[in-house]
Amino acid sequence: MLGQQDFDLVLELAERFQAIPSRGPRRLPALQGRLVATLFFEPSTRTRSSFELAARRLSADVASFAPASSALVKGESLLDTALTYAAMGAELLVVRHSGSGVPAALAQALEAMGHKVAVLNAGDGLHSHPSQALLDLFTLARHFAPRQPAMQALAGRTVAIVGDILHSRVARSNLWALSAAGATIHLCGPSALLPDCFADFLAAMPPGCDTDPVPQRGEVRLFRNLEDALTGVDAVITLRLQKERAQRHLIPNLEDYHRAYGITHGRLERCRAGAPVLHPGPVNRDVELSSQLLADPQRCLVNRQVSHGIPIRMALLYLLATTL
Numbered sequence: 636m637l638g639q640q641d642f643d644l645v646l647e648l649a650e651r652f653q654a655i656p657s658r659g660p661r662r663l664p665a666l667q668g669r670l671v672a673t674l675f676f677e678p679s680t681r682t683r684s685s686f687e688l689a690a691r692r693l694s695a696d697v698a699s700f701a702p703a704s705s706a707l708v709k710g711e712s713l714l715d716t717a718l719t720y721a722a723m724g725a726e727l728l729v730v731r732h733s734g735s736g737v738p739a740a741l742a743q744a745l746e747a748m749g750h751k752v753a754v755l756n757a758g759d760g761l762h763s764h765p766s767q768a769l770l771d772l773f774t775l776a777r778h779f780a781p782r783q784p785a786m787q788a789l790a791g792r793t794v795a796i797v798g799d800i801l802h803s804r805v806a807r808s809n810l811w812a813l814s815a816a817g818a819t820i821h822l823c824g825p826s827a828l829l830p831d832c833f834a835d836f837l838a839a840m841p842p843g844c845d846t847d848p849v850p851q852r853g854e855v856r857l858f859r860n861l862e863d864a865l866t867g868v869d870a871v872i873t874l875r876l877q878k879e880r881a882q883r884h885l886i887p888n889l890e891d892y893h894r895a896y897g898i899t900h901g902r903l904e905r906c907r908a909g910a911p912v913l914h915p916g917p918v919n920r921d922v923e924l925s926s927q928l929l930a931d932p933q934r935c936l937v938n939r940q941v942s943h944g945i946p947i948r949m950a951l952l953y954l955l956a957t958t959l
């Protein structure tokens with residue numbers, strides 16, 4: 636669990652990596668001779684590619700595991716897959732899995748077996764997506780304080796998180812990250828996708844954490860009505876609606892969902908002037924976000940989020956590599 640200084644260290648490093656000119660030589664020698672393996676047991680476009688680009692920009696070698704064409708289909712276990720990459724010399728394993736807690740369990744198992752390998756969580760089940768929350772934080776901090784994007788930029792601000800909170804690891808990680816910065820968080824969605832218990836989300840420490848390193852967190856408030864949730868907020872994060880939720884009758888249908896919870900230019904008028912909208916991607920156009928808003932780079936920071944994924948993941952790989 637990160638404290639404010641840890642978050643600031645990542646943001647500061649990411650800002651330095653972001654400042655490297657986009658043309659000309661971009662590789663830094665920091666991870667020369669190190670091997671990073673990306674073990675994605677679930678699909679990904681943004682997270683996998685940006686971790687791999689980040690590793691290469693730090694001069695690391697990259698081994699990319701593709702489950703469908705791997706020995707996994709012959710029955711090799713997840714642990715044996717990780718051990719295979721460790722035997723090839725991988726010191727940093729970037730792991731995405733549909734099971735909550737898998738990257739942490741893998742890290743524990745490897746440590747118990749005496750391997751000096753760091754495991755980075757690239758999204759696990761419903762549990763967390765830490766690098767996404769960090770890039771969201773970076774994007775918001777750069778928006779509000781372009782000269783010095785730090786946690787302080789979010790203190791006293793209000794951010795609405797809208798949509799399928801229940802099934803979102805991004806929302807959970809953002810709750811920890813934004814509240815650590817001192818932001819107030821408005822959670823908004825229908826009760827099937829946002830149970831009342833989320834009002835107390837920050838009261839229970841995650842497994843393995845006894846104390847909170849953040850002395851005073853921002854508040855969490857629940858809303859069912861989008862107009863109320865957006866009133867006066869500084870920024871909006873909307874989440875991907877997994878379409879099977881409609882098939883499972885958690886929402887009536889996608890059109891009704893868009894009418895009730897879709898973010899549009901008109902809806903943003905409730906927010907503070909110029910408030911931006913973020914989305915982790917992939918986006919269901921005209922479900923959680925209108926196509927018109929998605930195409931407006933003044934208000935919609937989706938592309939900036941994607942590009943910020945690289946310096947944030949460079950910072951994470953760099954920091955972890957220095958602990959080994």
Ligand code: CP
Nearest residue numbers: 679680681682915916
């Ligand atoms: N935001 C995110 O995790 O996207 P990908 O699934 O494409 O990695």
